[in-house]
Amino acid sequence: MGAAYAALVGWLYQDAGDLGAAAFWRGVTQEIAARARDPHLVGYSLVNLAQVRTDLGDGYGVIDLCSAVLDGDRVVPRVRVMAMQQQAHGASLTGDLSAIDRLIDSAGGLISRVDDDLPWGNACRRTPGYLEVQRATCYGRLGLGREVGALWSQVLDAVPATARRDRGVYLARHATAAAVAREPEQALEIARVAVEIATETRSARMLRELRALEGEMRPWHDAPAGRDLVEVLAPVNEGS
Known part of the structure; x- marks a missing residue:
């Protein structure tokens, strides 16, 4: 729950345009995840950091962070969907249209498999037309x-x-x-x-x-x- 709270605070700062504070709270999320040794939470925290890099216009940074999440089969479908869609944002910042469609389509194939009860990262299930x-x-x-x-x-x-x-x-x-x-x-x-x-x-x-x-x-x-x-x-x- 601490990670979910930190991620929410980070998002609120990001929505307010304070990317420095957003990055700080995203870092708190990552620290909690690392200390918990939970691979799914670590993946979620990296996607959170990638969201800040997206707003900073750092496409390659976004791609690198999301690639780290998607490497292997360590995370649940929810986290994979989040990482794929965020990596698509990185692709848009680097001008790669084919990668955008490939990533979004791949994420679409996983949406029906998001059936966990994790208390964070619910946007992919609750946002219409996510x-x-x-x-x-x-x-x-x-x-x-x-x-x-x-x-x-x-x-x-x-x-x-x-x-x-x-x-x-x-x-x-x-x-x-x-x-x-x-x-x-x-x-x-x-x-x-x-x-x-x-x-x-x-x-x-x-x-x-x-x-x-x-x-x-x-x-x-x-x-x-x-x-x-x-x-x-x-x-x-x-x-x-």
Whole structure:
């Protein structure tokens, strides 16, 4: 339970944009795992560290950490699924589309085997469309606008309204995908909803995604959609 608590605190700091504190608490998770001599918990702790490396843009670091988890058959399917999807993020940071699909598809083949009662790492079972969320995020990093837009539409249909933070992040990514696909009006309308959630939650993850959207919308800065976006983003840009 101590490892689960440390991992949760680390994630909260990561969501708040404090990667230094996130890395510290991920390290606490790893220490607890190592002292417990539990290979499944050690694997989980390495995936946690890989999540921080993902936000730092260190694709090769992500791949190395996840490869260490996947080496051999030491961990349960839950941990293998988590490591595979996170390694896909590393592949997206290094521009390897084929590896993304291979890893996400392989993880999909293991989801039905996640039947343990471990008290941590439940996102792969509880998050609607968990693996397609990862695929869409990875595709988004590669600038595959139209493919990503279709995936986000599918994912968002399954996300409950109560999952406000996740929904806001996904909406912001969907808006960016629309901009990449050269659909600025659609990007603007999706952004309106994302900004409502960002204003309420002040999630650093969400604000970072909206800044990415702002960058992708620069070609339309003199068009009505671009001017309207400035107004839409004003509540989250104030004081940032």
